Amino acid sequence: MRxxxxTTMAVFIAIGTIGAQLLWFPTGIARAYPVQHAVNVMAGIMLGPGPAVVIAFMIGLLRNLFGLGTLLAFPGGMIGAFFAGYLYKKVGRKSWAIVGEAFGSGILGSLFAVPFAYIFMGTTVGVFAFLPGFIIxxxxxxxxxxxxxxxxxTNSIARV
Incomplete structure (x- = not known):
């Protein structure tokens, strides 16, 4: 089972890393990478919050190592993955994974990205600068x- x-985690990491370059669009001062969020929801439902966070971290790491993303992939992706998996696990409805992803990445991730961008990227932005792009x-x-x-x-996919 392990x-x-x-293997499922590796497939999600590959989809998220490659898919981010195939489907993206500009949203204000940031870029929207909806494939990352789609993978967060799928991994959160199929594998749970822990593996979903690991997958989001690995996607962000690989995208940054390959020069295909920014450091902002970490706060939004990982927080959203956690909440998508957590809310699905608590409520048991797939639609709550969407709520968890939107809240985790769209709101908390965008707010956490402000000090993250200042500390690690040297960029000073307003408190709600990333909010519209992250939510979209x-x-x-x-x-x-x-x-x-x-x-x-989903019952045919491994559960942790």
């Missing part, structure tokens, strides 16, 4: 992830 879980990206991606996962039999 091998299946690790997280909601659009979460809906894509929910649609995909609603078409897949």
């Amino acid at each position: 091998t299946r879980t690790l 990206s997280s909601i659009s991606g979460a809906c894509i992830g929910w649609f995909v996962v609603s078409k897949v039999k």
Whole structure:
């Protein structure tokens, strides 16, 4: 079972890393990468909050190592992945993973990105500077992830 879980995580990491470069759009001062948020929702539902956070971290790390993303991939992706998995686990409804992703990435992730950008990137922005872009990206991606996962039999995927 552990091998299946690790393999599923590796597939999600590959989808998130490659897919981010195939589907993105500008949103104000940031770019929206809805594939990251779709993967967060799918991983949160299928694997739980812990593996979803690890997947989001690895996607952010690989995108930064390959020069395909910014450091802002970490706060939004990881916080959203946690809340998507956590709310799905607590409530048991797939739609709550969307709420968790939108709240985690769109609101908390965007607010956490402000001091994160200042400390690690030397960028000074207003408190709500990232909010519109993060919300647009997280909601659009979460809906894509929910649609995909609603078409897949989740009981056949490894659960942690």
